[in-house]
Amino acid sequence: MGLAPFLRPVPTLNMRKLLQLILALTIVSSPQGRAETVMLTSLEWPPYSGEELPNQGTAIEVARAAFQAAGHTLLVDFFPWSRTIATVQTSENHIGYLPEYKFDTDVFVMSAPIGISTVGFAERRSAPVHWDNLDDLSMVTVGVVQDYANTPDLDARIAAGSIQVSEAITDSQNLLKLAAGRVDLVVIDPEVLAYLCDHNPRVRAISDQLQMNPKTLATQTLHVAFENTEAGRRWLAIFNEALAGIEIPGAREASPQQ
Numbered sequence: 001m002g003l004a005p006f007l008r009p010v011p012t013l014n015m016r017k018l019l020q021l022i023l024a025l026t027i028v029s030s031p032q033g034r035a036e037t038v039m040l041t042s043l044e045w046p047p048y049s050g051e052e053l054p055n056q057g058t059a060i061e062v063a064r065a066a067f068q069a070a071g072h073t074l075l076v077d078f079f080p081w082s083r084t085i086a087t088v089q090t091s092e093n094h095i096g097y098l099p100e101y102k103f104d105t106d107v108f109v110m111s112a113p114i115g116i117s118t119v120g121f122a123e124r125r126s127a128p129v130h131w132d133n134l135d136d137l138s139m140v141t142v143g144v145v146q147d148y149a150n151t152p153d154l155d156a157r158i159a160a161g162s163i164q165v166s167e168a169i170t171d172s173q174n175l176l177k178l179a180a181g182r183v184d185l186v187v188i189d190p191e192v193l194a195y196l197c198d199h200n201p202r203v204r205a206i207s208d209q210l211q212m213n214p215k216t217l218a219t220q221t222l223h224v225a226f227e228n229t230e231a232g233r234r235w236l237a238i239f240n241e242a243l244a245g246i247e248i249p250g251a252r253e254a255s256p257q258q
Contacts, residue, residue, distance in 0.1 A: 059099040070242035096226035113221035121185040121213040143174040143183035179206040
Protein backbone atom coordinates (compact mmCIF):
# COMPACT_ATOMS: atom_id res chain seq x y z
CA MET A 1 0.00 0.00 0.00
CA GLY A 2 1.15 3.57 -0.70
CA LEU A 3 1.47 6.28 1.87
CA ALA A 4 -1.63 8.26 2.74
CA PRO A 5 -1.70 11.51 0.73
CA PHE A 6 -0.84 13.61 3.75
CA LEU A 7 2.18 11.43 4.46
CA ARG A 8 3.73 11.57 0.97
CA PRO A 9 7.31 12.97 1.01
CA VAL A 10 7.65 16.60 -0.14
CA PRO A 11 10.29 17.27 -2.82
CA THR A 12 13.14 19.26 -1.37
CA LEU A 13 15.36 21.95 -2.90
CA ASN A 14 19.07 21.42 -2.87
CA MET A 15 21.03 23.87 -0.76
CA ARG A 16 22.26 25.99 -3.71
CA LYS A 17 18.75 26.52 -5.08
CA LEU A 18 17.47 27.30 -1.62
CA LEU A 19 20.10 29.99 -1.13
CA GLN A 20 19.27 31.47 -4.55
CA LEU A 21 15.59 31.61 -3.64
CA ILE A 22 16.32 33.29 -0.30
CA LEU A 23 18.54 35.86 -2.05
CA ALA A 24 15.88 36.63 -4.66
CA LEU A 25 13.21 37.10 -2.00
CA THR A 26 15.53 39.35 -0.02
CA ILE A 27 16.16 41.59 -3.06
CA VAL A 28 12.46 41.85 -3.89
CA SER A 29 11.53 42.70 -0.32
CA SER A 30 14.33 45.24 0.20
CA PRO A 31 13.83 48.98 -0.44
CA GLN A 32 16.44 48.89 -3.21
CA GLY A 33 14.75 46.02 -5.03
CA ARG A 34 11.13 47.10 -4.60
CA ALA A 35 9.53 48.40 -7.78
CA GLU A 36 8.51 52.03 -7.30
CA THR A 37 6.81 54.73 -9.35
CA VAL A 38 8.91 57.80 -10.02
CA MET A 39 7.13 61.05 -10.82
CA LEU A 40 8.79 63.79 -12.84
CA THR A 41 7.52 66.93 -14.53
CA SER A 42 8.12 68.10 -18.08
CA LEU A 43 6.97 70.54 -20.73
CA GLU A 44 5.71 70.48 -24.30
CA TRP A 45 9.03 70.68 -26.17
CA PRO A 46 8.70 68.43 -29.20
CA PRO A 47 10.33 66.26 -30.32
CA TYR A 48 12.12 65.87 -26.97
CA SER A 49 9.09 65.91 -24.67
CA GLY A 50 5.34 66.12 -25.07
CA GLU A 51 2.29 64.43 -23.62
CA GLU A 52 0.90 63.31 -26.99
CA LEU A 53 4.21 62.45 -28.66
CA PRO A 54 5.16 58.82 -29.32
CA ASN A 55 6.69 57.59 -26.04
CA GLN A 56 6.14 61.18 -24.79
CA GLY A 57 9.23 62.34 -26.71
CA THR A 58 12.77 61.18 -27.33
CA ALA A 59 14.22 62.45 -24.04
CA ILE A 60 11.45 60.94 -21.93
CA GLU A 61 11.74 57.68 -23.86
CA VAL A 62 15.37 57.38 -22.78
CA ALA A 63 14.56 58.29 -19.18
CA ARG A 64 11.72 55.79 -19.04
CA ALA A 65 13.96 53.05 -20.44
CA ALA A 66 16.54 53.74 -17.73
CA PHE A 67 13.97 53.59 -14.93
CA GLN A 68 12.52 50.39 -16.40
CA ALA A 69 15.99 48.86 -16.54
CA ALA A 70 16.26 49.58 -12.82
CA GLY A 71 12.87 47.94 -12.21
CA HIS A 72 10.86 51.13 -11.72
CA THR A 73 8.02 52.94 -13.48
CA LEU A 74 8.19 56.56 -14.68
CA LEU A 75 5.16 58.86 -14.71
CA VAL A 76 5.46 62.35 -16.19
CA ASP A 77 3.12 65.30 -15.63
CA PHE A 78 3.26 68.13 -18.16
CA PHE A 79 3.13 71.86 -17.40
CA PRO A 80 4.22 75.16 -18.94
CA TRP A 81 7.97 75.54 -18.43
CA SER A 82 7.87 77.82 -15.37
CA ARG A 83 5.43 75.48 -13.61
CA THR A 84 7.49 72.47 -14.65
CA ILE A 85 10.26 73.60 -12.29
CA ALA A 86 8.08 75.23 -9.63
CA THR A 87 5.94 72.11 -9.24
CA VAL A 88 8.99 70.02 -8.33
CA GLN A 89 9.96 72.55 -5.65
CA THR A 90 6.50 72.55 -4.07
CA SER A 91 5.23 69.02 -4.69
CA GLU A 92 5.73 66.11 -2.33
CA ASN A 93 5.28 63.66 -5.19
CA HIS A 94 7.60 64.88 -7.95
CA ILE A 95 11.32 64.22 -7.53
CA GLY A 96 12.63 66.12 -10.57
CA TYR A 97 12.00 67.35 -14.10
CA LEU A 98 13.26 66.89 -17.64
CA PRO A 99 14.74 67.65 -20.05
CA GLU A 100 17.16 70.29 -18.86
CA TYR A 101 20.47 71.72 -20.00
CA LYS A 102 23.28 71.35 -17.50
CA PHE A 103 23.80 74.49 -15.42
CA ASP A 104 25.25 75.49 -12.06
CA THR A 105 22.65 75.03 -9.31
CA ASP A 106 22.45 74.04 -5.67
CA VAL A 107 18.75 73.21 -5.92
CA PHE A 108 19.02 70.32 -8.40
CA VAL A 109 21.50 67.59 -9.28
CA MET A 110 21.89 66.66 -12.93
CA SER A 111 21.83 63.16 -14.32
CA ALA A 112 24.18 61.80 -16.92
CA PRO A 113 23.15 62.93 -20.43
CA ILE A 114 19.93 61.58 -21.92
CA GLY A 115 20.29 63.36 -25.27
CA ILE A 116 21.67 66.41 -27.03
CA SER A 117 20.19 69.67 -28.26
CA THR A 118 21.63 72.20 -30.67
CA VAL A 119 20.92 75.81 -29.72
CA GLY A 120 20.70 78.35 -32.51
CA PHE A 121 18.64 81.18 -33.93
CA ALA A 122 15.62 81.13 -36.20
CA GLU A 123 15.36 84.16 -38.49
CA ARG A 124 13.19 85.52 -41.28
CA ARG A 125 14.28 84.47 -44.75
CA SER A 126 13.71 88.07 -45.87
CA ALA A 127 15.92 89.52 -43.11
CA PRO A 128 18.86 87.22 -42.30
CA VAL A 129 21.15 88.33 -39.49
CA HIS A 130 24.91 88.15 -40.01
CA TRP A 131 26.95 87.83 -36.82
CA ASP A 132 30.34 86.51 -35.73
CA ASN A 133 30.01 86.73 -31.94
CA LEU A 134 27.33 87.64 -29.43
CA ASP A 135 28.55 91.23 -29.23
CA ASP A 136 27.28 91.68 -32.79
CA LEU A 137 23.70 91.15 -31.57
CA SER A 138 23.48 94.32 -29.51
CA MET A 139 21.39 96.04 -32.18
CA VAL A 140 18.78 93.32 -32.67
CA THR A 141 15.90 92.00 -30.56
CA VAL A 142 16.07 88.33 -29.66
CA GLY A 143 13.01 86.27 -28.80
CA VAL A 144 13.42 83.90 -25.86
CA VAL A 145 11.05 81.65 -23.92
CA GLN A 146 10.35 82.81 -20.38
CA ASP A 147 12.61 81.05 -17.84
CA TYR A 148 14.37 78.92 -20.45
CA ALA A 149 18.10 78.45 -19.98
CA ASN A 150 19.75 79.23 -23.29
CA THR A 151 23.56 79.24 -23.13
CA PRO A 152 25.57 80.69 -20.24
CA ASP A 153 27.21 83.36 -22.44
CA LEU A 154 23.94 84.45 -24.02
CA ASP A 155 22.10 84.47 -20.70
CA ALA A 156 24.89 86.52 -19.10
CA ARG A 157 24.57 89.15 -21.82
CA ILE A 158 20.80 89.18 -21.49
CA ALA A 159 21.09 89.64 -17.72
CA ALA A 160 23.58 92.46 -18.24
CA GLY A 161 21.25 94.19 -20.68
CA SER A 162 23.69 94.10 -23.58
CA ILE A 163 21.25 92.06 -25.70
CA GLN A 164 17.63 93.15 -25.96
CA VAL A 165 15.12 90.35 -25.59
CA SER A 166 11.39 89.80 -25.89
CA GLU A 167 9.89 86.94 -23.89
CA ALA A 168 7.19 84.49 -24.91
CA ILE A 169 5.56 81.59 -23.09
CA THR A 170 6.28 79.01 -25.82
CA ASP A 171 8.52 78.45 -28.82
CA SER A 172 5.54 78.64 -31.16
CA GLN A 173 4.59 82.09 -29.83
CA ASN A 174 8.15 83.24 -30.41
CA LEU A 175 8.07 82.04 -34.02
CA LEU A 176 4.82 83.88 -34.68
CA LYS A 177 6.41 87.05 -33.29
CA LEU A 178 9.40 86.50 -35.54
CA ALA A 179 7.26 86.17 -38.66
CA ALA A 180 5.37 89.32 -37.66
CA GLY A 181 8.63 91.29 -37.40
CA ARG A 182 8.37 91.88 -33.66
CA VAL A 183 11.75 90.22 -33.04
CA ASP A 184 14.77 89.70 -35.30
CA LEU A 185 15.95 86.33 -34.01
CA VAL A 186 14.48 83.54 -31.91
CA VAL A 187 16.56 81.18 -29.77
CA ILE A 188 15.49 77.65 -30.69
CA ASP A 189 16.67 74.11 -31.34
CA PRO A 190 16.44 73.32 -35.09
CA GLU A 191 14.69 70.02 -34.29
CA VAL A 192 12.03 71.94 -32.38
CA LEU A 193 11.64 74.40 -35.28
CA ALA A 194 11.27 71.56 -37.78
CA TYR A 195 8.68 69.78 -35.63
CA LEU A 196 6.59 72.91 -35.10
CA CYS A 197 6.71 73.77 -38.80
CA ASP A 198 5.38 70.30 -39.59
CA HIS A 199 2.84 69.83 -36.79
CA ASN A 200 1.70 73.19 -35.39
CA PRO A 201 -0.96 74.66 -37.72
CA ARG A 202 -0.20 78.29 -36.88
CA VAL A 203 3.55 77.84 -37.30
CA ARG A 204 3.07 75.76 -40.44
CA ALA A 205 1.17 78.69 -41.99
CA ILE A 206 4.23 80.94 -41.71
CA SER A 207 6.94 78.29 -41.99
CA ASP A 208 7.99 79.38 -45.48
CA GLN A 209 9.06 82.72 -43.96
CA LEU A 210 11.44 81.13 -41.46
CA GLN A 211 14.86 79.50 -41.51
CA MET A 212 17.64 78.62 -39.13
CA ASN A 213 20.58 81.02 -39.02
CA PRO A 214 23.60 79.05 -40.27
CA LYS A 215 25.68 79.88 -37.18
CA THR A 216 24.86 77.87 -34.04
CA LEU A 217 25.27 78.92 -30.44
CA ALA A 218 26.17 75.55 -28.94
CA THR A 219 25.33 71.87 -28.78
CA GLN A 220 24.33 71.01 -25.23
CA THR A 221 23.53 67.79 -23.42
CA LEU A 222 20.08 67.12 -21.97
CA HIS A 223 19.57 65.81 -18.44
CA VAL A 224 17.07 64.84 -15.78
CA ALA A 225 17.23 67.40 -12.97
CA PHE A 226 16.63 65.68 -9.63
CA GLU A 227 15.94 67.58 -6.42
CA ASN A 228 19.11 68.07 -4.38
CA THR A 229 17.67 66.16 -1.43
CA GLU A 230 18.43 62.77 0.06
CA ALA A 231 15.62 61.22 -1.99
CA GLY A 232 16.66 63.08 -5.13
CA ARG A 233 20.28 61.99 -4.81
CA ARG A 234 19.17 58.40 -4.22
CA TRP A 235 17.17 58.41 -7.44
CA LEU A 236 20.02 60.11 -9.28
CA ALA A 237 22.34 57.23 -8.36
CA ILE A 238 19.77 54.61 -9.36
CA PHE A 239 19.03 56.39 -12.64
CA ASN A 240 22.66 56.94 -13.63
CA GLU A 241 23.58 53.33 -12.94
CA ALA A 242 20.77 52.08 -15.17
CA LEU A 243 21.39 54.75 -17.83
CA ALA A 244 25.00 53.61 -18.21
CA GLY A 245 23.72 50.46 -19.90
CA ILE A 246 21.67 52.35 -22.50
CA GLU A 247 23.19 53.52 -25.79
CA ILE A 248 22.28 57.16 -26.51
CA PRO A 249 23.73 58.31 -29.87
CA GLY A 250 25.68 61.56 -29.51
CA ALA A 251 24.62 62.15 -25.92
CA ARG A 252 28.18 62.45 -24.66
CA GLU A 253 29.00 65.13 -27.24
CA ALA A 254 28.75 68.87 -26.73
CA SER A 255 30.25 71.72 -28.69
CA PRO A 256 31.76 74.92 -27.31
CA GLN A 257 29.58 78.00 -27.15
CA GLN A 258 29.96 80.64 -29.81
